[in-house]
Amino acid sequence: MKKGLKKTDLPRFIADVMLGSLSRWLRLFGFDTLYRNDFTDKQLIKLSLQEDRVLLTRDIALAKSKLLKKVLLIQSEEIKEQIKEVLLSFCSKLDLLNLKPRCPVCNGETESIKKEEIRGQLPDYVLFSNQEFIICKSCGKIYWKGTHKEKIDEVKKEILKNLK
Numbered sequence: 001m002k003k004g005l006k007k008t009d010l011p012r013f014i015a016d017v018m019l020g021s022l023s024r025w026l027r028l029f030g031f032d033t034l035y036r037n038d039f040t041d042k043q044l045i046k047l048s049l050q051e052d053r054v055l056l057t058r059d060i061a062l063a064k065s066k067l068l069k070k071v072l073l074i075q076s077e078e079i080k081e082q083i084k085e086v087l088l089s090f091c092s093k094l095d096l097l098n099l100k101p102r103c104p105v106c107n108g109e110t111e112s113i114k115k116e117e118i119r120g121q122l123p124d125y126v127l128f129s130n131q132e133f134i135i136c137k138s139c140g141k142i143y144w145k146g147t148h149k150e151k152i153d154e155v156k157k158e159i160l161k162n163l164k
């Protein structure tokens, strides 16, 4: 079930309580995604309307709500499939290639940071074995291109094959 979907604008999302893991992944892909494990249906609908966010939900009854303008019912229980459902519905190749990751923890924007600036804040082996780091502008958490990056690239590759 889909409603109000257009591929023209970069979408922003809000996800229901069952989609915590999907939310973190969408943030890593670079999508602005609101998530809290205690949002009520009422709050989800309100925020979706107020902030023009697509509601992602696994709840059929909620997806059917006449109040909602933008909603995507997530069918799969499997995370990779869920990511594909969202990205294939919304995003263009260009988006996917150009988006900067957002912080998976707080949804904040990130920026690149030089190794010299974070010396002492991360274990030496991490600093030693990685070259590229990003920092969350909101919560200050530092990330580096490790396992996440590989998994993201793998999913990206699969999705890009299916996108025009």
Ligand SMILES: [Zn+2]
Residues within 6 Å of the ligand: 103, 104, 105, 106, 107, 108, 136, 137, 138, 139, 140, 141
């Ligand atoms: Zn953060």
